[in-house]
Amino acid sequence: MSETSNSPLAKPLTLPCGVILKNRIAKAAMSDSLGDGAGNPTRDQISLYERWARGGLALSIIGEVQGTPHFAEKPGNLILNGHSDRELLERLATAGATDNAQLWLQLGHAGAMADAGISTPKGPSALNLPGLTCGALSLDEIHALPAEFAHTARLTKQLGFGGVELHAAHGFLLNQFLSPLFNKRTDAYGGSLQNRMRLLQEVTDAVRSAVGPTYPVGIKLNATDQLEGGFAEDESLEVVAALDNAGIDLIDISGGTYFPGAASSSDRSGSGPYFLDFAKRARAKTGVPLMVTGGFKTLAQAKSAITDGTADIVGLARALVVDPELPSFWLAGQRGEIQFPRFKNPPEGGVTAWYTMQITQNAKGEATLVSDDLEDAIAEYENRDDARRLIWNAHLSRA
Template sequence: MTHLQLKTNLLNQSLTLPNGVVIPNRLAKAATSETLATYSNNPTEKHVRLYQRWAAFGIGMIITGNIMIDRRALGEPGNVVVEDERDFAVLQKWAKSVTEQGSQLWAQLNHPGKQSPKGLNIRNISASAVPFGAEMQSLFATPDEATHDEIIEIIQRFGHSAAICKKAGFSGVEIHAAHGYLINQFLSPLHNLRKDEWGGTPEKRRKFLMEVYKEIRKQVGTDFPIAIKLNSADFQKGGFTEEDSLEVIKVLAAAGIDLIEISGGTYESGVAKAPQKPSTIIREAFFIEFAEKVRNHVKTPLMVTGGFRTVEGMNQALESNAFDIVGIARLMAIDPDAPKYLLAGTNSKQNVQPIKTGIKKIDRLGIMEVLWYTQQLNSIAQGKAPKPKENGLWAFIKSVLRSGWGTYATQRTRIKS
């Protein structure tokens, strides 16, 4: 742990959103998929325990991992689904475990579209019936093109899920429009080949997202914060570009979105792994250069996630005024107490390192950046310590076995219900 001489630790400054909601400081836990739910997709005490631990040392806000809006559309076994109030008491306890400690808890709402393992869902839909690239086709099936009626239903589900989360005591919601999930699929000209009102031009490709935002706003009101997680770019040839992203951001800002989290990449291109120049690596924040471009066009508060390693780097990035909130994710999986150090002006005892299995085909996909860290979250949720030195290959084997069993168990649960 390094002790630094900071004149002022900018992480400790509060941030007031345009709607008047105050985030206590500039440090946020960005979303990471936990897959801690039951195989019938109910939140559990594990969520309460994990989030209570994360909030123990004053982090400003925590954004949940994927909360799906439809039990028929899961991204992974063990996803939480909020489509009705059957788990309302647990949702309340989950929210309270964070908010009663002074932090905010925002629910990340998502629909996977085609980004769901083979066999998990009875049917996967997307903007268009476009398969994954060759390397991913063994994992993900080619989806059906969503009908107009299905699109309208999904929009309404986003709004309904947001309203339930608000009622349960969550501090805000985040629309997941990044990393290759359904909304990102609609935004991308590579995956959205439609020629109707939902595709064909940039304006039509972003219509689905804008209708989701409008429906959520209608159901939660103007005083409840709505954020979005949006790719700066997909980093795929023919896909969603920085120019596309900037135009989407301008429209969202004009519509009144409260917070924009900038990320990048997809499971095909590598999640949150922008092509890195040496100058970007030194500055730590992967997407700070794009944030600077955004800042020239909109005044909406910005959150940047990805690449942060030190409290000094976080402060230098905040000093640039390119964005407002530092998002950390993987560090919190190996050091849940990291906020204690960062807010005190020192570095965590742990360092985030690339996770490799030694199998090139697997490592090229970048999925270990999800699977290995999910294992660590499960340890914390069980009241155990994370294992920062856990072998990547062993974690992969456990994840494959767990996912295979989870898919089977989910199918069995679906049949019984």
């Protein structure tokens, strides 16, 4: 019997909606920054998700797809609305489903973290902090959000994508509402945790109603913001419990935030996965399948997480940037340890820039960057964003 057939990573996973994932390896959402600047996919992006699908994974998730151009995280984000290029999006959906893989869109709203060069950032509350200034969403704007997410989810299904993931992690809008650091509201959406999770529950209900019972709906949720006074593990467990009967198919556990000056989870040092201990606690709160994302560096760690029941599926991000075909090798019991680049004293955001530009290299089928390319990668990353901001504002400022 082959290693593939024996591997716990090769076992199919049936989601509550009835959809079957062919194995237990997923590409977690990353901001691949491969949109064309006007919210549409590029040929490079289509090629990349086909490459990842051919690499053996069961599920890919495209990070931060917007319902409108008004609160985007980056000018390379996709936008899904009535102005989108449906033909390109359908081609992307088809490419990402190669070899019976699933391609989901992560529905996002950057809120207070929206790119100030293409938007006017607004979050739950007005903030004026070093590196972060934003206004407060009005009650009418909050009330409009569930329908906005639902509309985007409905389009996702119509275009042939396999499912959606709601982004309630990493400091983006739904996570901002959960966090007492961001959310200082005194109305029905602030104060108690029950109030702070109200918007997430309303969005979840609206999306499930829009796509029906047999279409996958996942949520990416922070175990913790890793910020003093922020959204912490005990509160996150209460949210997990509250979502148990909400028609969710997958809870993707991650952590950290892109709050200016805060270290992201993906920049942490350490020898193993970041959130398995939290996942063990979450398992007691819900019967929803759990995906654990972050810090998997070896095949043994991934297999152990599935074998001991802590995770139902393993989420890989940077591992699939440095080795896009890794799932096929792990399923065959090969390439047991991932070789990540090492950087000396990188500036804030520099490592993210390097990985983002390596994603572009993968999409084009070009040579792998080395750690010494960091300075050039940062410059290219920033220049590309600047160019796309011009395109975004020219095409989308009145959309």
